[in-house]
């Protein structure tokens with residue numbers, strides 16, 4: 001058997017995982033990158049792609065046989081808890097010592113929010129597993145703006161959100177990935193810690209519109225929606241009711257000024273300030289033009 005000196009990345013094709021691979025690859029650390037479909041794999045030095053499905057335990061053994069450290073991320077779906085628990089169980093059987101789990105803020109017992117509740121259940125399994133762990137609870141990603149949000153900016157030069165003037169310390173996925181990289185490569189220092197990850201500063205959508213306007217050299221306007229209008233928009237898109245309920249609660253919180261909390265965990269771990277909306281807007285300007 002080879003030395004267990006590799007790092008296994010679940011969610012390797014996702015928003016955080018793909019950034020994490022760039023840090024690992026640049027450092028020459030061998031990463032086992034997991035995907036259900038290798039056609040999505042991006043070849044990079046020192047990255048080995050392996051096909052597996054977290055829902056099928058049998059496919060997971062191969063992904064962790066040469067790793068001591070694992071990054072656990074995946075998208076929310078009806079089987080989310082089972083999928084993530086499968087990874088934790090196989091990790092234990094395969095001699096993994098530390099898991100870094102991507103969770104979400106507010107993952108507490110009896111959370112009224114569907115997504116946070118699922119993450120809480122997995123956090124509990126991880127804590128009970130006997131493995132060493134680090135839990136990352138990042139704030140909303142700036143890169144969430146690279147979907148429909150960027151499309152309406154491209155088409156209409158408008159941002160539609162239901163958060164009023166409320167601010168939030170949106171975080172750049174590259175910062176989350178870099179924090180994960182630091183922890184995966186030095187897990188002992190972060191053993192059994194839960195880190196709420198925020199940017200250094202909270203901002204509102206008028207400020208986001210201004211940052212993107214500056215980056216693309218054209219005026220982008222923030223159009224505040226009422227919560228009712230927000231709900232109607234999500235219903236028209238066919239989003240499931242539980243998701244709509246969660247996203248409304250998140251928007252309400254920000255609108256009421258309850259989402260402004262910041263800390264210095266990112267800054268302290270990275271030893272530099274977090275990326276700002278101005279950095280984000282400049283780096284991703286082509287998405288908004």
Ligand SMILES: NC(=O)c1ccc[n+]([C@@H]2O[C@H](COP(=O)([O-])OP(=O)(O)OC[C@H]3O[C@@H](n4cnc5c(N)ncnc54)[C@H](OP(=O)(O)O)[C@@H]3O)[C@@H](O)[C@H]2O)c1
Nearest residue numbers: 011012013014015016035036053054055074075104140141
């Ligand atoms: N967006 C936010 O603002 C935010 C904030 C806080 C926390 N989060 C949490 O972030 C997590 C998502 O992370 P992300 O945005 O980096 O991922 P993402 O872009 O949503 O991509 C999902 C990843 O999960 C993998 N995956 C899903 N089901 C799988 C399965 N059955 N077996 C193997 N791989 C599977 C996918 O791999 P393949 O498709 O290649 O197989 C893909 O790499 C969620 O748990 C969410 O709650 C998000």
